[in-house]
Amino acid sequence: MTRSVRRTRRMLRLAGAGAAALMALSACSASSDSKDSSGSSGTSASPQLSGTVTVFAAASLKESFTTLGKRFEHQHPGTEVSFSFGGSDTLAANITGGAPADVFAAASPKTMTIVTDKKEAVGRPATFVRNQLEIATLPGNPHKVASLKDLTASGLKVVLCDRTVPCGAAAQKALDAGRLKLTPVSYEQDVRGALTKVELREADAAVVYRTDVRAAGDRVEGVEFPESAKAINDYPIALLKNAQNAEAAKAFIALVQSAEGQKVLVEAGFLKP
Structure with missing residues (x-):
């Protein structure tokens, strides 16, 4: 075998090794990119909220909840908060009668019980304000x-x-x-x-x-x-069992209970729970 042939074969082997190394690096890079896009911990980002959140709320919450509804829509483009304000007992009766709603905010624990007794609420209602x-x-x-x-x-x-x-x-x-x-x-x-x-x-x-x-x-x-x-009334709020937009409803309840939400409510004259 001539020296020229041996040199050619050696160069081909080196070229092959280099290509293999390059492919390995590319694979690692692709794996890393894939991991970065999905999150290194394996958890996915929270889904973007959209759609309508239907809130049944006591008449005394009209001004403050309307303000919070506008803030919610601003914070979550693509969402809309639809309110039905009225007497808590009437709203509770509507819910147990099948009226579609995602959230219920009542002006007393007694009226909230109308809903919870019928298993229409998810979890235990939380008191978010009081009124005098x-x-x-x-x-x-x-x-x-x-x-x-x-x-x-x-x-x-x-x-x-x-x-x-x-x-x-x-x-x-x-x-x-x-x-x-x-x-x-x-x-x-x-x-x-x-x-x-x-x-x-x-x-x-x-x-x-x-x-x-x-x-x-x-x-x-x-x-x-x-x-x-x-005669101070506690105001409970709850996610409803048949909520059509449960994720957005949870986010609205979280806003009501947040420092931002509490500030709006206290400025309206409510008492902290």
Whole structure:
């Protein structure tokens, strides 16, 4: 064998070894890239939220939840928060009757029980805020209402929430604590209905939540009373069993419970849980 042939074979062997090494490096690089794209720990990133989140919430949450809904949509492009506000007992009955909803935020544990007793909630509902009663009077308080007892004065037109809804049950509890009897001119189905009667001057005063007095601005004047401390309502929130958008619903509940959500709620007049 000539020296030239041996040299040629040697060069071919070296070239082959180099190609093999290059292929091995490429394979390692591809493996590394694949690992980087899926996460070195093997966990996948959280799915991007989208679609509509349907929230059934107590009427007294309207302003603060509307604000949080807009923030949620801004934080999660492609999502929409649809609200149904009303009396907690009515909303609970709608849920147990099959109305589609992802989240339920009630104004009392008792109304939340309507839902949990029917196994319509996932897990245990969490208390996210509390609320306290206040008297809403006409602007300037022309009747000089200064206490809960003043509402029993003859000729004063007072409105209460129906006793089946949380604000009505709380008002009755406060009246019982003060050993007072009051016959209102009407019982309203939710706290907004009671407040509206005063705003429209169809009533002289109403027992509502202090959050509603604050939301009404100068349309009413608020009067605090000590018996309200005996009737503070806890507000629970829960993910519903038949939620159509469970992941987005969980994220909305997380926002409500977050420091950001709590700040919005406290500024609206709610108490921390």
